[in-house]
Amino acid sequence: MSDNTKKVVTVNYKLFKDNAEGELIESTEGKKPLVFLTGVQQMIPEFENNIKDLKAGDDFAFGIKSENAYGTRREDAVIELAKDMFMHEGNVIEQLVVGAILPLQDQNGNVLPAKVLSINEETVTMDLNHPLADQDLYFVGKIEEVREATSEELDHGHAHGPEGHQH
Incomplete structure (x- = not known):
């Protein structure tokens, strides 16, 4: 996925506070995977940066400091x-x-x-602070699919999953 703009990426992941041993914040386990369109600010930029060179089947594990995630509490x-x-x-x-x-x-x-x-x-x-402001994050997961975005997805600015239109 070296050209990471305007791709539809499907991932399963677990999000922890601070590091891999931290408290579990959220997970796609037992749920539908996360499907998103890259290059349109849907995701934390640092998250996209960490997965941009990955392909379907690749595992990932990385941390994001709070200032590069949801920012500092104001x-x-x-x-x-x-x-x-x-x-x-x-x-x-x-x-x-x-x-x-x-x-x-x-x-x-x-x-x-x-x-x-x-x-x-x-x-x-x-x-109005994001609930995860001031929080370092740690993601562990797997890339399930990477594909070109359709023209409809590009027009709408978000990915459409297998069931059609998603928000």
């Missing part, structure tokens, strides 16, 4: 929002609970996941 990403933003038909939405991850939309229409830190009488404190 205090200015903890924000206060008016509680009335979370109202529907006169009531606070039931999803608004401490610890919940809720989708917020910025002024440009981008959806950002935000964690509810606290709920007060008038405001809600939300953390």
Whole structure:
């Protein structure tokens, strides 16, 4: 996969905190493999860089430092929002609970996941930092397939799996 732009890559992987002996964060084991289009910022750039020369059947194991993964936790990403933003038909939405991850939309229409830190009488404190900010990552896995992207996938900017359209 030396020319790693605009390829569809299918991988099975395990993601650990810090190193191979760290806590398991997520895994495709027992689930569908991850299918993604390279070169369109779907994945952490360092992840793509580490697999760019691999082909189907190759195993991989590598670490990514937090600054090259989901970045450093920023205090200015903890924000206060008016509680009335979370109202529907006169009531606070039931999803608004401490610890919940809720989708917020910025002024440009981008959806950002935000964690509810606290709920007060008038405001809600939300953390827009990625849940894995400040976290070193370690990936172990196998490349299942590498193929050319179809023109439809290139137009849409993401891979379509065997079942068709995927997001």
